[in-house]
Amino acid sequence: MAKEYKTKSKQQIMDYITAQQDKHFSAQQVYDYLSGEKTQINLATVYRNLDKLAEDGVLLRYKSMGSNSVMYQYAVEDKDCHNHLHMQCNRCGRIIHLECEFMHEIEEHLMREHDFSLVCEGSVILGICKECKKKEA
């Protein structure tokens, strides 16, 4: 099995993404942020690390029409994203986990009435979130 070495790059990236919490970001954004005067990092390194983190389940990884790059979002650790849908806000891009009993109803309905086995990972429905509606009002 692959060992993992702690590196400065990984640390910087982790610091960035854990600070983002509900927000989503692209590899380029991580790179831009980390390419300040003090720090120095390579874009390929960012890509490699983000992809590994996504594989490890630390990050959600998805494409949407809203952006021409792959977006990532920090997946809170104790959260198993295989059991619920995700709602993404069309305005702010935030991803909200649809964690409630209603998920069972959705899943069961799809199965029973449509013979469709829901796969939650990567399933993202769009809309406008609470906060953004408030802002607009």
Place this chain on the structure above:
Amino acid sequence: MAKEYKTKSKQQIMDYITAQQDKHFSAQQVYDYLSGEKTQINLATVYRNLDKLAEDGVLLRYKSMGSNSVMYQYAVEDKDCHNHLHMQCNRCGRIIHLECEFMHEIEEHLMREHDFSLVCEGSVILGICKECKKKEA
């Protein structure tokens, strides 16, 4: 307003996409199909036409993790895709319209319990469709 000229390219493309119905396809696939011995078309033309058709609502246009290119699917004319979610099969890629009363329940739940205003267009949940499950069994 922009006039529209009927061209051979448009005709060929329309013929292809209307024959696809439930199936999805990329610009490249349309191009490959239309680049037979008899016919001749340019990839840029395919892109331009598909994008216009998507703008006009004739095609659904979406990205998903399953493919590294934008996918299109024929949007049946009398179907208003603003009122229902879409289920995409992870195996065959087909998009199924979730048109049933249960949609109201989902929409209402999201609104009432999560203060989330669902936007159906572009909302695609993933899973395995009936047909693909049969095949695997």
Place this chain on the structure above:
DNA sequence: TCAGAAATTGCAAATGAATTGCATTTTTGG
């Protein structure tokens, strides 16, 4: 019917995100 305007196409070049090969550097375990 025909000339000219407008739209469309073909082609090649450009763009831009993402990936990869490889030499170099860093990390870690003994």
Place this chain on the structure above:
DNA sequence: CCAAAAATGCAATTCATTTGCAATTTCTGA
């Protein structure tokens, strides 16, 4: 401190998509 394993930097590459522009096609109205 020393190798080997892993990670990085860099440049080159890939691949989908877009764009500029000249050539072609479509349409319209005199």
